[in-house]
Amino acid sequence: MNASYPTGKGASSMDRSGVDAIHRLLEHEVSERSLPGAVVGAANRESVWFRHSVGYRQVTPEPWPMTVNTLFDLASLTKVVATTSLVFRVLERGLLRLDDLVSRFLPADFGSLRLFHLLTHTSGLPAWMDLTSFDPTMRDLRIGAVASAERIYPAGDQVLYSDLNFVLLGHILESITGLGLDRLFAEEVRGPLGLEHTGFLPKPYPEIAATETDASGIPLVGVVHDENARAAGGVLGHAGLFGTLDDLLTFGQALLRYGEGPKTRWLSPASVKALVRPRTLGLPGELRAYGYQKPHPLSSAGDLMSEAAIGHTGFTGTSLWVDFDYDVVMVMLTNRVHFGRALNAPVRLRPIFHNMVLAMI
Secondary structure, eight states: OEEEOOOSTTGGGSOHHHHHHHHHHHHHHHHTTSOSEEEEEEEOSSOEEEEEEEEEEEOSSSOEEOOTTOBEEOGGGHIIIIIIHHHHHHHHTTSOOTTSBGGGTSSSOOTTOBHHHHHTTOSOOOSOOOOTTOOTTOHHHHHHHHHTSOOSSOTTSOOOOOHHHHHHHHHHHHHHHSSOHHHHHIIIIIHHHTOSSOEESOOOOSOBOOOOBOTTSOBOSSSOSOHHHHHTTSOOSSSOEEEOHHHHHHHHHHHHTTTBOSSSBOSOHHHHHHHHSOOOTTSSSOOBOSSSBOSOTTSSOOSSOOTTEEEEEETTTEEEEEETTTTEEEEEEEOGGGGOTTOOHHHHHHHHHHHHHHHTO
16 A cells, blocks of 8 residues: 555545545455556645555556556546647637637538537547557548548537547647647646646656556556557547646646646636536536536536536546535546456446545545
């Protein structure tokens, strides 16, 4: 077990016995082989409440213990930490509007599809398509393939979560700025927020959580798990970001402070407030904000999250939720796919974790 407890302002408002109960819950899940390992933490806008790790960052071919500093493949957290954040950084400079047509920025015909359809997963595009035949040099061909995908329903009619929406948003950001998404993230998110270890294409790092093991028994370590992102060179708008618990807590704290980073203002309060509002009320499917999920029976929020919360999950076993009413950011990072894609323990564990944290406030 690797854990640290709070000493900063705001820490006294938490029930220490509740933190210990979270530790026991995670240790039980690891002992039952429901998960290889996990790292969890919570903070308010001013201080970190707790950080804890349990289990192993790698089990096969040899065990390596998890620590609170472990670097994770964040999978679809890329959609919000990177791509959604960058959309609003660019929007604040007057370089796009969310009502803009997608075809305004990309070399393909997307008809009446608009940027807000992509951000809210109301585009009607299928949830996924195989893009692994397009290498990093085939950007326009990749965009054309997505443009030619059959729409499941007309844009704006229904919520259907799709990686393709954020593949397109990533390419739109590159078209507008002339920068690769990895460099754009480094300059517009990582730098201003002082995120020490979060980014695309991670450099050698001593503690990286292993994801899926291939047929030869060798796990992916420091290589993006998502096949489409891997084929594209590790950088796409929907997946490819790696990060740590501390960096995600810092990111969430900046949101709780309505865009105020550790050293400089990062987003405007108006942008953060726009991110929190529900955007798909009345539509079939889950409730979405721009980029983020909202608390809903189909989300991982749990039973106690307020309506002023936003969050997201990642296929590898990661999640981030920020509740503005309760002034709390909650992060759970697991490497659940290291035991195989069918392992779904985090689906139930995430809302339980959120319930336990919120009950301690």
